[in-house]
Amino acid sequence: MPAVRNALIWDTGRDLAEYGDIVIKDGRISSVTAPNEAEGPILYDCRGKCLVLPGLVNAHTHVSMTLLRGLGEELPLMEWLRKKIFPIEDRLTAQNIRSGADLAVMEMLAAGVTCFADMYYFMDEVAMSVLESGIRAALCRGIMGDDPGKLAENLALAETYNGREGRITVQLGPHAPYTVPRPALEKIAETARDKNLGIHFHWLETKGELDSFRNEYKMEPADYLEQTGLLGAKELILAHCVWHPVDQLPAVARDNVTFVHNPKSNMKLGSGYAPIKEFISSGVRVALGTDGAASNNRLDMWDEMRFAALLHKGYNLDPTVAGAREILKMATVNGSRGVGFRDAGFIAAGQRADMMIVDMDNPRYVGRDPGSVPEFVVYAGSSRDVRATIVDGKVLYKDGEFTTLDSEKILSAASRDRASLTR
Numbered sequence: 530m531p532a533v534r535n536a537l538i539w540d541t542g543r544d545l546a547e548y549g550d551i552v553i554k555d556g557r558i559s560s561v562t563a564p565n566e567a568e569g570p571i572l573y574d575c576r577g578k579c580l581v582l583p584g585l586v587n588a589h590t591h592v593s594m595t596l597l598r599g600l601g602e603e604l605p606l607m608e609w610l611r612k613k614i615f616p617i618e619d620r621l622t623a624q625n626i627r628s629g630a631d632l633a634v635m636e637m638l639a640a641g642v643t644c645f646a647d648m649y650y651f652m653d654e655v656a657m658s659v660l661e662s663g664i665r666a667a668l669c670r671g672i673m674g675d676d677p678g679k680l681a682e683n684l685a686l687a688e689t690y691n692g693r694e695g696r697i698t699v700q701l702g703p704h705a706p707y708t709v710p711r712p713a714l715e716k717i718a719e720t721a722r723d724k725n726l727g728i729h730f731h732w733l734e735t736k737g738e739l740d741s742f743r744n745e746y747k748m749e750p751a752d753y754l755e756q757t758g759l760l761g762a763k764e765l766i767l768a769h770c771v772w773h774p775v776d777q778l779p780a781v782a783r784d785n786v787t788f789v790h791n792p793k794s795n796m797k798l799g800s801g802y803a804p805i806k807e808f809i810s811s812g813v814r815v816a817l818g819t820d821g822a823a824s825n826n827r828l829d830m831w832d833e834m835r836f837a838a839l840l841h842k843g844y845n846l847d848p849t850v851a852g853a854r855e856i857l858k859m860a861t862v863n864g865s866r867g868v869g870f871r872d873a874g875f876i877a878a879g880q881r882a883d884m885m886i887v888d889m890d891n892p893r894y895v896g897r898d899p900g901s902v903p904e905f906v907v908y909a910g911s912s913r914d915v916r917a918t919i920v921d922g923k924v925l926y927k928d929g930e931f932t933t934l935d936s937e938k939i940l941s942a943a944s945r946d947r948a949s950l951t952r
């Protein structure tokens with residue numbers, strides 16, 4: 530059986546990193562043995578110099594927005610959306626969605642991301658990009674307004690792709706409370722429960738949204754989640770949650786609910802600081818995401834981890850908040866579980882063989898020891914250190930090369946599409 534050989538291994542289930550071989554069978558880890566013991570083909574020989582971590586999960590993004598990167602810089606969220614983003618989104622074609630998705634998958638695989646959760650449209654194109662590239666994804670069709678046609682498209686996406694190759698989950702994708710009227714949202718929540726599907730929703734990204742709950746809807750956000758039926762979805766992925774009131778966390782501390790923290794996007798758009806210290810202490814599952822490339826502007830989860838780890842220490846005046854181990858938990862197992870893959874996120878027998886291989890034979894890792902690996906990764910490491918990315922036991926990226934993607938073709942298609950959109 531193929532194996533990743535002689536690696537230093539760490540995941541959030543371990544106190545200390547240890548050396549071993551990771552043996553893979555049928556896309557799953559079949560065992561972790563002592564180093565240089567596994568027989569059979571070598572998938573990657575770490576020679577004791579590379580670290581293996583579970584693959585990173587980008588739990589909220591809009592991959593095809595790579596084509597919109599750099600547009601409308603430094604505008605407030607609503608102005609940015611209405612003046613710059615929505616008008617171009619109205620003109621995006623299926624071809625554009627595919628080339629933007631391919632570009633994003635390339636960027637993420639090179640940075641150790643093995644799974645992403647996406648909300649957009651022409652989602653069949655994103656699904657094809659996922660299937661052909663070999664990455665894992667949770668997909669939904671973004672639904673705005675009261676539009677049965679869009680809900681039907683989302684259901685067709687689920688019918689065709691949910692569970693496909695064990696690499697895709699499909700959620701329903703109502704966009705946000707301010708873009709979907711309440712009766713339509715209730716219908717979507719009911720449909721999700723009937724079809725046993727999850728929901729992916731933008732939630733309280735800006736202070737204005739919280740003000741609307743109190744001044745216009747005359748209700749508290751947690752009551753809205755309950756009364757619309759959203760809390761009953763198989764999995765409820767709530768993106769941003771910057772302004773979710775901290776006294777209303779018990780209602781969402783449930784196994785089917787995940788708050789996705791997008792610190793860089795929230796900072797860049799001036800939306801605020803999500804109180805993740807309180808989220809975590811209340812028992813809410815928190816994952817990490819980049820949001821779209823137009824508001825980040827990278828799809829780099831290493832960057833997101835480092836940013837989250839530093840931001841909350843400064844904000845809380847407390848260096849114990851958002852520790853490296855907690856941050857890695859958010860970026861790996863919490864993301865996997867949150868987006869519907871409950872058997873990924875650890876380097877252990879029976880888990881899906883999703884992992885990244887990190888070169889530690891470089892100046893940033895001198896001084897690490899088995900007890901300080903997560904701290905070196907989060908505070909000193911960089912996505913530049915990723916040597917290989919493996920999904921379902923298949924090497925998709927190795928030493929600068931993509932095994933399933935034609936990088937030149939993807940770069941030229943994306944450049945051509947971007948030029949046509951902004952001409």
Ligand SMILES: [Zn+2]
Pocket residue numbers: 589590591731768820821
């Ligand atoms: Zn978003």
